[in-house]
Amino acid sequence: MSIRVRFAPSPTGDLHVGGARTALFNWLMARKSGGTFILRVEDTDGARNTAEAAAGIIKGMRWLGLDWDEGPEAGGDCGPYFQSQRKDIYDAYFKKLEDVGRTYAEADGAMRFKFSRTAITVHDLVCGDVTFAPTEEPDMTIRRPDGSYIFHFVNVVDDIEMRMTHVIRGEDHLSNTWKHIDLFNAFGATPPTYVHIPLILNPDGTKMSKRDEGSAIEHSYMNAGFLPAAVFNYLCMLGWTPKSESEKLSREELTALFDADAIHSSNAKFDLKKALWFNAQYLRELSPADLLQHARPFLTAKGLIWTDDTLAAAAVHSVREKVSLLTELPEWVHYFFREDYPFEADVVTKLKAKPENAGLLKAAAEHLAQSTEWTEQSVHDAVEAAAKALSVKPGAMMPLLRFALSGQSRGPGVTTIAHLIGKEKTLARIQRALSEVLGA
RNA sequence: GACCCCUUCGUCUAGCGGUUAGGACACAUCCCUUUCACGGAUGCGACACGAGUUCGAUUCUCGUAGGGGUCGCCA
Numbered sequence: 001m002s003i004r005v006r007f008a009p010s011p012t013g014d015l016h017v018g019g020a021r022t023a024l025f026n027w028l029m030a031r032k033s034g035g036t037f038i039l040r041v042e043d044t045d046g047a048r049n050t051a052e053a054a055a056g057i058i059k060g061m062r063w064l065g066l067d068w069d070e071g072p073e074a075g076g077d078c079g080p081y082f083q084s085q086r087k088d089i090y091d092a093y094f095k096k097l098e099d100v101g102r103t104y105a106e107a108d109g110a111m112r113f114k115f116s117r118t119a120i121t122v123h124d125l126v127c128g129d130v131t132f133a134p135t136e137e138p139d140m141t142i143r144r145p146d147g148s149y150i151f152h153f154v155n156v157v158d159d160i161e162m163r164m165t166h167v168i169r170g171e172d173h174l175s176n177t178w179k180h181i182d183l184f185n186a187f188g189a190t191p192p193t194y195v196h197i198p199l200i201l202n203p204d205g206t207k208m209s210k211r212d213e214g215s216a217i218e219h220s221y222m223n224a225g226f227l228p229a230a231v232f233n234y235l236c237m238l239g240w241t242p243k244s245e246s247e248k249l250s251r252e253e254l255t256a257l258f259d260a261d262a263i264h265s266s267n268a269k270f271d272l273k274k275a276l277w278f279n280a281q282y283l284r285e286l287s288p289a290d291l292l293q294h295a296r297p298f299l300t301a302k303g304l305i306w307t308d309d310t311l312a313a314a315a316v317h318s319v320r321e322k323v324s325l326l327t328e329l330p331e332w333v334h335y336f337f338r339e340d341y342p343f344e345a346d347v348v349t350k351l352k353a354k355p356e357n358a359g360l361l362k363a364a365a366e367h368l369a370q371s372t373e374w375t376e377q378s379v380h381d382a383v384e385a386a387a388k389a390l391s392v393k394p395g396a397m398m399p400l401l402r403f404a405l406s407g408q409s410r411g412p413g414v415t416t417i418a419h420l421i422g423k424e425k426t427l428a429r430i431q432r433a434l435s436e437v438l439g440a
Numbered sequence: 441g442a443c444c445c446c447u448u449c450g451u452c453u454a455g456c457g458g459u460u461a462g463g464a465c466a467c468a469u470c471c472c473u474u475u476c477a478c479g480g481a482u483g484c485g486a487c488a489c490g491a492g493u494u495c496g497a498u499u500c501u502c503g504u505a506g507g508g509g510u511c512g513c514c515a
Contacts, residue, residue: 009515049515127446143513148513150512171509174509198445205507207508321476322477383474413475
């Protein structure tokens with residue numbers, strides 16, 4: 001039998017790392033086995049669910065590359081995939097329960113499910129067999145007075161209707177799973193295999209919630225300059241260790257290595273530093289064109305404009321090893337795109353510190369002006385010749401040129417900057433530094 | 441209060457009776473270097489505690505402590 005798994009979020013807010021990783025593991029399970037991944041929106045709580053939240057969750061999943069085979073925008077044989085549109089199905093199932101005498105009404109019209117009150121064992125791939133003694137809890141409400149149904153009921157009905165073979169979800173559901181199995185049994189259906197995955201905690205060990213750092217996919221990752229591949233990879237490492245030499249693994253490798261049995265049973269704390277490290281790894285192996293593609297919205301958001309994509313790509317590529325987030329790119333490359341870049345305060349101080357700096361810059365400009373070709377090597381040679389003429393080391397001249405060409409004290413190689421912006425701008429920038437900063 | 445899950449360096453983890461307890465992130469130092477980084481090297485650093493089983497426990501069992509979760513007409 002082909003594996004069928006689902007991610008069943010309730011659209012009460014943004015997609016969160018916990019939910020994203022649950023979706024991720026479900027996706028991996030399906031893709032690994034050639035099975036089916038279903039997205040089902042559990043919007044039975046009319047008061048708290050919003051269409052915006054549902055759209056946000058879909059947006060986040062698309063960004064992470066978690067495509068679904070059945071669900072909103074994808075269709076499928078088991079639809080509709082919004083629980084708010086499945087009332088007829090729930091009514092029919094509720095009738096089945098009534099027919100076997102497992103329901104009864106409260107005074108206000110709410111309907112409860114009569115528990116079997118027998119010992120129930122959950123077979124879980126992560127937690128093993130977990131047996132719950134006959135319950136002493138009150139029977140659970142499954143239908144509200146207004147006729148709408150409660151989570152436990154619709155969740156089970158849909159898992160039956162959609163023929164789920166495995167239920168991969170957060171460990172916070174484990175304690176309620178016996179209720180679900182009780183329902184499966186009442187319907188005469190076979191429960192799926194459960195996989196309760198550990199929770200993701202804040203660095204201080206508390207449960208991660210909406211407001212916490214690194215929690216919301218769109219806010220903390222998409223808009224913060226993460227690459228989806230990096231987030232995908234990092235999230236996988238929280239609660240699962242692939243049998244592999246490296247931790248840095250592609251989507252394809254993770255899919256091939258995925259093994260639900262190997263998922264851990266202990267919770268993991270979120271580590272932003274490590275997430276950043278993963279992102280830096282992915283960032284630096286992007287081609288110039290791909291890097292620019294990802295960086296584009298972050299550059300334009302800072303008002304940087306350009307006409308030559310090749311040049312812009314080379315610019316961002318030249319600093320790819322210096323950043324761990326796309327949002328850091330603009331401050332590292334802005335001077336490639338404009339001539340009115342500011343001179344940082346410490347740069348001004350350093351330039352003014354020694355009176356001979358003006359002479360050094362002028363000499364560099366003169367030698368550079370004589371260059372007939374304009375490559376990184378020719379720039380380097382010209383600077384070296386200028387240094388030699390004044391009996392100083394090239395190392396004394398390079399920082400000054402960096403200040404003049406970028407206004408900053410850090411960045412890619414000076415020769416790289418000069419080469420990319422061209423001879424004309426290089427000479428003009430040196431002149432500007434001489435006149436504006438040194439008054440020469 | 442009851443029930444469920446969990447417990448190895450600061451963090452993510454390897455380990456599945458005998459290991460100098462390994463790796464990654466972070467941190468520190470050094471090397472490389474025109475800056476910042478990258479990279480390389482080294483260092484720092486853990487089996488929660490107590491019983492038991494065993495020739496021998498990080499590993500198996502029980503207990504304690506600690507952490508997390510659940511017990512809704514939320515999902």
